[in-house]
Amino acid sequence: MTDISARLSGPVRVVGAGLLGASVGLGLRARGVDVLLADASPAHLRLAADYGAGRLDDGGAEPSLIVVAVPPDLTGTVVADELAAHPDAVVTDVASVKVAPLSELQAAGVDLARYVGGHPLAGRERGGPSSARADLFIGRPWVVAARPENPRAAVSLVEALILDLGATPVEMDAAEHDAAVALVSHAPQLVSSLMAKRLADSPDAALALAGQGVRDVTRIAASEPELWVQILGANAPAIVEILRAYRDDLDRVLVALGDVDAAGARRTIAEEIAGGNIGVSRLPGKHGQDRKYSRFVVMVEDRPGELARLLHELGDLGVNMEDLRLEHSPGAAFGLADIAVLPEVLHRTVEDLTERGWRITG
Amino acid sequence: MTDISARLSGPVRVVGAGLLGASVGLGLRARGVDVLLADASPAHLRLAADYGAGRLDDGGAEPSLIVVAVPPDLTGTVVADELAAHPDAVVTDVASVKVAPLSELQAAGVDLARYVGGHPLAGRERGGPSSARADLFIGRPWVVAARPENPRAAVSLVEALILDLGATPVEMDAAEHDAAVALVSHAPQLVSSLMAKRLADSPDAALALAGQGVRDVTRIAASEPELWVQILGANAPAIVEILRAYRDDLDRVLVALGDVDAAGARRTIAEEIAGGNIGVSRLPGKHGQDRKYSRFVVMVEDRPGELARLLHELGDLGVNMEDLRLEHSPGAAFGLADIAVLPEVLHRTVEDLTERGWRITG
Numbered sequence: 146m147t148d149i150s151a152r153l154s155g156p157v158r159v160v161g162a163g164l165l166g167a168s169v170g171l172g173l174r175a176r177g178v179d180v181l182l183a184d185a186s187p188a189h190l191r192l193a194a195d196y197g198a199g200r201l202d203d204g205g206a207e208p209s210l211i212v213v214a215v216p217p218d219l220t221g222t223v224v225a226d227e228l229a230a231h232p233d234a235v236v237t238d239v240a241s242v243k244v245a246p247l248s249e250l251q252a253a254g255v256d257l258a259r260y261v262g263g264h265p266l267a268g269r270e271r272g273g274p275s276s277a278r279a280d281l282f283i284g285r286p287w288v289v290a291a292r293p294e295n296p297r298a299a300v301s302l303v304e305a306l307i308l309d310l311g312a313t314p315v316e317m318d319a320a321e322h323d324a325a326v327a328l329v330s331h332a333p334q335l336v337s338s339l340m341a342k343r344l345a346d347s348p349d350a351a352l353a354l355a356g357q358g359v360r361d362v363t364r365i366a367a368s369e370p371e372l373w374v375q376i377l378g379a380n381a382p383a384i385v386e387i388l389r390a391y392r393d394d395l396d397r398v399l400v401a402l403g404d405v406d407a408a409g410a411r412r413t414i415a416e417e418i419a420g421g422n423i424g425v426s427r428l429p430g431k432h433g434q435d436r437k438y439s440r441f442v443v444m445v446e447d448r449p450g451e452l453a454r455l456l457h458e459l460g461d462l463g464v465n466m467e468d469l470r471l472e473h474s475p476g477a478a479f480g481l482a483d484i485a486v487l488p489e490v491l492h493r494t495v496e497d498l499t500e501r502g503w504r505i506t507g
Numbered sequence: 508m509t510d511i512s513a514r515l516s517g518p519v520r521v522v523g524a525g526l527l528g529a530s531v532g533l534g535l536r537a538r539g540v541d542v543l544l545a546d547a548s549p550a551h552l553r554l555a556a557d558y559g560a561g562r563l564d565d566g567g568a569e570p571s572l573i574v575v576a577v578p579p580d581l582t583g584t585v586v587a588d589e590l591a592a593h594p595d596a597v598v599t600d601v602a603s604v605k606v607a608p609l610s611e612l613q614a615a616g617v618d619l620a621r622y623v624g625g626h627p628l629a630g631r632e633r634g635g636p637s638s639a640r641a642d643l644f645i646g647r648p649w650v651v652a653a654r655p656e657n658p659r660a661a662v663s664l665v666e667a668l669i670l671d672l673g674a675t676p677v678e679m680d681a682a683e684h685d686a687a688v689a690l691v692s693h694a695p696q697l698v699s700s701l702m703a704k705r706l707a708d709s710p711d712a713a714l715a716l717a718g719q720g721v722r723d724v725t726r727i728a729a730s731e732p733e734l735w736v737q738i739l740g741a742n743a744p745a746i747v748e749i750l751r752a753y754r755d756d757l758d759r760v761l762v763a764l765g766d767v768d769a770a771g772a773r774r775t776i777a778e779e780i781a782g783g784n785i786g787v788s789r790l791p792g793k794h795g796q797d798r799k800y801s802r803f804v805v806m807v808e809d810r811p812g813e814l815a816r817l818l819h820e821l822g823d824l825g826v827n828m829e830d831l832r833l834e835h836s837p838g839a840a841f842g843l844a845d846i847a848v849l850p851e852v853l854h855r856t857v858e859d860l861t862e863r864g865w866r867i868t869g
Contacts (some may be wrong), residue, residue, distance in 0.1 A: 266718055276869075278868055286716055317712060324713065329718070335760060336701075338780045340786075341783035341785075341787040344786035351687035352789055354688060358726075359790070363790070365724065366783035370780040370784065384764055392754065399747060399754065402739065402743040402746055402747045410740075417700055417701060418700045418735050420707055422728065423704070423707040425726070425728040427709075428714055452828070456812075469831065469833045470833070504642045505640055
C-alpha cells in the first residue's frame with residue numbers, strides 16, 4: 146500500500162461531512178493524516194469531528210488536497226470555490242456523476258488543471274456522519290476521471306488517496322464513467338423501482354407467493370427518493386439512452402405476448418431471455434473471474450449457531466464456499482442457505498452433508 | 508404433520524419424472540408411500556427410478572392419486588388422459604400456470620370434479636431427475652386451485668400430499684393464481700432479463716463498476732429461455748396487464764428524464780421511486796413479518812472458516828442474525844458479509860465486533 150502522508154505538505158481538507166466525507170476523514174485519520182473538516186451544517190460538522198473524522202478547519206493550515214463530498218448538484222460550485230480559495234491544492238470530489246459538474250466548471254471558465262474528478266463505488270449512498278466507517282471504501286472500485294490537462298502529480302496524489310483508503314483506482318473519462326454508472330447503477334435502480342411499484346397495491350395473497358427472484362429484483366427499490374432524483378437528474382442523457390433501448394425490447398415482448406401464437410412471437414420472447422443470459426454472464430464474478438459455480442440449498446434451523454455449525458462442517462469437509470445466500474420461508478422455523486461451490490466438489494459435498502444429517506432441499 | 512398413507516387405498520402415480528415429479532416421488536417414498544412413475548422419456552424414467560423416486564408403473568395397481576408433472580403446455584392433455592384412464596383417482600398437477608390448462612380441459616368438456624390444480628413455488632424450475640430432492644418443497648407455498656365442483660375429499664387429499672412434502676397449501680383460484688405469479692414471478696423475470704440484455708454488448712470497463720445492486724436485479728436473468736417461453740406464453744394476458752402499467756410508468760420517467768428541469772419532472776421521478784419504496788416494503792419478511800432490520804457490513808478474509816468464525820462470534824455475543832448476504836469484491840482477497848440484525852442490537856453488535864478485531868465497512 147502507498148503512503149499518502151509522504152506526498153502531502155499540508156493537511157487534507159474534506160468539504161461535506163456526510164457518510165462519504167466523514168468516511169474519507171476517518172480512513173485518513175486512521176493513517177495519521179491531518180484532516181480538516183468543513184460542512185454547511187454546523188451540526189453535521191461537529192458530529193463528524195466527534196466521531197474522529199478530523200478537526201474543524203480554522204484556516205490555520207493550507208491544505209494540499211481537498212476532497213469535495215457534497216451532493217452532486219452542489220459539486221461544481223463547491224469545487225470552483227475550493228480551487229479559488231486554495232490556489233496550490235489538488236481538488237477532487239466523490240460525486241456519483243462526472244459530466245454535469247465538469248461541464249458546469251468548464252462553462253464557468255474555471256482553470257481545471259488542479260481538479261481531478263473521482264467517484265468511489267461504495268455500497269451505501271446515504272446516511273450521515275454517524276454511519277461513516279474508516280473501512281467504507283475497502284475493496285471498492287474508485288473512478289478517477291483524469292483529463293489531459295491534469296499534471297501527472299495531481300492525478301497520482303488522488304490515486305494515492307484512493308489506495309490509502311483501500312479502494313482500487315479505475316481511470317475512466319467523465320463521459321465513459323457516466324455511461325457506465327447509467328448502465329450498472331442508475332438504469333437498474335429505475336427498473337427495480339418501477340417493478341416494485343407494481344407490488345404497491347397488489348393483494349396480500351399474491352405477495353405471499355413471492356420468492357427470492359422478485360425479492361432480488363426489487364431489493365434496491367428501497368432507496369431514498371430525494372437522493373436518487375438528484376443522481377438520476379444529473380445523469381439523465383446517459384440513462385435515457387439505455388432505458389429507450391430497454392423500452393424498445395419491452396415493447397417487442399408486449400407485442401409478442403399480445404399474440405403468442407403469431408409467427409415469430411415465441412422466438413422474440415426466447416431471444417430477449419437469451420439476450421439476458423448473455424448479459425448477466427458478463428458480470429465479473431468472484432476474483433473477477435467468470436467461473437460458474439454449482440449451487441445447492443440446505444435447510445438451516447432458525448436458532449443461533451446453526452448456520453455457523455453448517456459453515457464449520459463445510460470447513461471440516463475442506464469445501465471452500467464460493468457464495469452464500471440466505472432465504473427465509475415466511476412463517477417457517479428455518480431458513481434456506483443457498484451455497485455455491487466449485488462444480489467438481491458439488492456431488493461429494495451434498496453427499497457428505499446429507500450423511501451428517503443436513504437436509505438438502507435444492 | 509399429516510400422514511397421507513392413511514388416506515390412500517392405492518399408490519400415487521407421478522406422470523413426468525423431471526425435477527418436480529421426481530422430487531414428489533422421492534418425498535413420498537421417504538414417507539413409505541408406494542410411488543408409480545411414468546414419463547414419455549424411458550431414459551428419464553429409469554434415471555428417476557434409479558434415484559429412488561418410485562417404481563415403473565406396470566399397470567398392476569390402480570392409483571388413488573395422480574400428480575401430473577409435465578411442462579405447462581402438455582398439462583391439460585395429460586390431465587385429461589389420466590382422468591379418463593383412472594376413473595377413481597384424484598388428479599393434480601404442478602404446472603406454474605393454472606388458467607390455460609383448466610380452460611383447455613373445460614373447452615374439451617372433460618368432467619373436472621376429480622381434478623384439483625396445484626403449483627408448488629419451489630425455487631428451481633429446471634433440471635432433470637438427477638437434481639431432484641425429497642426436501643425440495645419444504646417450507647414453500649404450494650397453491651391449491653380448488654373449484655366449487657371439487658368434492659372436499661379430493662381437495663383434502665391434495666392438501667395432505669402437500670403437507671406431507673413439507674410445503675404449505677395456499678388456496679387460490681386459477682385466475683388469482685395466474686395474476687399473482689405474473690406479478691411476483693413472470694413480470695420480474697422479464698424485467699430482469701431485459702435489464703441484463705443491456706449488459707450484453709457493453710464495455711468491460713463499465714461492467715467492472717458493477718456492484719451488488721445490478722447483480723441482484725439481473726440474477727434471475729440466467730434462467731432458461733425454452734422453459735420461460737412456455738411459462739410466459741401460457742400466462743400472457745396476466746403478464747401483459749402488469750407490463751403495460753410498468754411501461755406507462757417507464758414512459759413517464761423517460762419524459763421526465765428527457766427534460767429534468769421542466770415543471771414537475773423531478774417530482775415525477777421522486778414519485779416513481781417512492782412508489783417502489785412502498786411496493787418493496789410490502790413483501791413479507793422473515794417469519795412473515797414486515798419488521799425492518801438494521802444492516803452492517805463486515806470484511807471477511809477469503810479463506811475457509813473465516814465466515815464460520817464470524818458467525819460463531821455473533822452467537823457468542825448472543826446476537827441473532829436475521830439475514831446474511833455475501834458480496835465479493837472482484838480481485839480482492841476477502842468478501843463482505845452484509846448482516847441484518849434487530850435495530851436495537853445494531854450499535855452494540857458493531858462495537859463488540861470491532862473490539863474483537865473485525866473490520867466493519869458499512
